Amino acid sequence: MYRYDSIDQQMIDDRVAQYRDQMARHLAGELSGDDLRPLRLQNGLYIQRHGPMHRIAVPYGMLASRQLRKLAEVSRRYDRGYGHFTTRHNLQFHWPKFEETPEILAELATVQMHAIQTSGNCVRNVTTDQFAGVAPDELTDPRPWCEIIRQWSTFHPEFAFLPRKFKIAVNAAASDRAVIRAHDIGLEFVRDPSGETGDSGFRVFVGGGLGRTPILGKVVREFLPWRHLLTYLDAILRVYNRYGRRDNAFKARIKILVQALGVEEFARQVEAEWAHLADGPATLTAAEFDRVAADFAPPPYAPLPDEDLGFSAHLRDDKAFAAWVRRNVHAHKVPGYAALTLSLKKPGVPPGDITAEQMEAVADLADRYSFGEVRVSHEQNLVLADVRKSDLHTVWTLARAQGLATPTVGLLTDMICCPGGDLCSLANARSVPIADAVQQRFEDLDYLHDIGEISLNISGCMNSCGHHHVSNIGILGVDKNDEEWYQVTLGGQQGNDTTIGKVIGPSFAAEEVPDVIEALIDVYLEQRTPEERFIDTLLRIGSEPFKARAYQGRDRRKPAANDSERKVANA
């Protein structure tokens, strides 16, 4: 992974000093709470329901084992001995002390970590595929591009006070695992589609986003040669910075500007701006790409046969291991190797939470079996990307001892879930108890495996941190007269067929949610053909049978056709 040189290091050390000075001036009464607020947010520090929350950047999800150990140490020293991985690869500490946050950042800087721009109305952490560099279906490794974007966005002087937050995601594989069309900018690595130049670059999507107004990004440019990446980003951001709405925070994301102008006019303005910037000094060089890419060179893989006899024997003899392999082990481009997911989902634990002991155990596993590196997935799990097949059984045994081997990746209980009303002050409702109720209800593994591939995501409010819009079944917490209710959406998808789900009708009480999910699953199990996933059956038979079953026997007005859409718009 990328290693800082002395200049990169100086930059984050300077940042720690700046933040320390800002906090000191605040505590001395020289910097008001209002004036500090955007500054601390751009260093990841929120003030939430119970106090501060500190969001640490994990750029494009890459963690070295020593960084994970440092996070464990910091969580013990400055927090309550655990952390929470988010849907944007970051790690949150939920119980730090306000005045100790400069110390946290100073500690993290010693392992090339920081909390730069993990919040605030600026360019946030760039996200990508958790299988970058190892996925058999990728055209190229997206991480060098992510690192180049990270450096460009870090302390960008022109774009630190945008109308609203700004998220960029990069995909370089046939299968999009980074939900790029749900981002302000989605970059898809492509070869020149004209076939004339043989050049590589990006298809540029702009204006996607979840939140209160979910919209998928639209193509603003079919092909952007790679050397123009940064100048083109500058052009998009400048148009947004100048013309994005600032009068209403709910209408300030770039998606609203793209909608208001229409994508053609927006693209025209970007191109007009870019005409002045193209081929300027910020044009990327092959030398810079090579410098960054060298840090992402493949690790020293051993030449191995793709088949491993021991692995095959374990698969045959150990049913529990085989179930885990089926869900949690992923294809690797190098023979004899596999990538695996360490699940952070299980009953009794909020999705994405990890203890200090587990962090250290994962760091050990990474050192012994996966070249010392770990990735964070946007599904809030961890990934060891380079494990020998011959080691898989051992790694599984060790991971299981740490409670990190729930064999449910891609299944119903592999939920994405925000921290919700237990911690977050924006939330309308709690989300973690819902996730836990689902875990309890669906704990039978055979049943889960029988249901097969399905996504269930939970957000505690319209901000949609739990990505409920793009899951097959989405649960959204809403507040009605100070009571927690849950709206259900159906039909959302991520990946190449990214789709926004539709609300099925009036919301449900918390205790009803597991029943409703079970009702939806029942319809699928009754109607499916042998090859169909939940989403396939839903698309084939339509949502009506699902809706009917969800409300069957429930004392609730059957919604008029468009009733639910209006509700969302007015929420």
Add this chain to the structure above:
Amino acid sequence: MPRIIQNGAIVDDPRTPFRLPEGASPETVALPAGLTLLPLAVWLARRDDVLALGAPAGVWLDSNEGPEAIAADLGRIAVVGVNFPKFTDGRGYSTARLLRDRYAYRGEIRAIGDVLHDQLFYMKRCGFDAFALRADQNVEKALTAFRTFGNAYQAAVDQPQPLFRRRAA
């Protein structure tokens, strides 16, 4: 006399932004005597009157006013003020960059309004060279803000070459 930061030093400067009194019209308002910063509307309506007064002209742009409006006049404007109604309104950064990069403006660009210590570093990078800080700010201490970072990744006005073109080969 207001103290501002100009080219890295604290100076007294009489030029303050003139705001159109309520009910007054740009066409007929009495022009202030001496050095001033005129609102864009007054400048556009009274350019010739202003230039006839002979003093080096100053104009200020609000955050929703782009530099395009004065692009053709820049040769006759000594100081462009860029107003920050709130420090979180970041449009002024793009305004300054356009003035320098697009229109090659070499006069003074002065940040006015909600101008605070902690934004000075970015402002300077974008081409501001004068800063009329909000009244409660410590101007002496603010001078240290220009040294916050020893380097920067991006190409900008103060350093047209991005770091990747400057890293030791």
